[in-house]
Amino acid sequence: MSLRQNLGRRIRGVMMSRLPGMITCRAIDDFIVDYLEESLPAKERVLFERHIRSCPDCRRYLAEYRLALAAGEHSLDDMDEPVPEELVDAVLATVLSGDA
Ligand SMILES: [Zn+2]
Structure with a gap:
């Protein structure tokens, strides 16, 4: 993320925290799990959806979160398993080679 985007995000965060009815x-980070599990109270849900509609960053974040959840659904039972060394090596190699 560029410095400029980062600054924009911070400014928007301050603005939203001062506008009534805005979060x-x-x-969003705190609400997203409850939202996806549909256990978010109606009032927070409205605020959450309002924010998502007005914030492209969070819209993308929500979409990516959903995808990650869907991809991880089958391996939820294995969450406590250590990550295999080979996988770590493979990911590191990809990142270091600049292909990621
Ligand atoms: Zn946002």
């Missing part, structure tokens, strides 16, 4: 990108 910040930070709050």
Whole structure:
């Protein structure tokens, strides 16, 4: 993320925290799990959806979160298993080679 985007995000966060009925990108982080599990109270859900509609960053974040959840659904039972060394090596090699 560029410095400029980062600054824009921070400014928007401050603005939203001062507008009544608005929540910040930070709050989205706290709400997202409950939202996807549909256990978010109606009031927070409205705020969450309002924010998602007005914030492209969080819209993308939500979409990516959904995809990650869908991809991880089959391996939820294995969450406590250590990550295989070979996988770590493979990911590192990809990242270091600049293909990621
Ligand atoms: Zn946001």
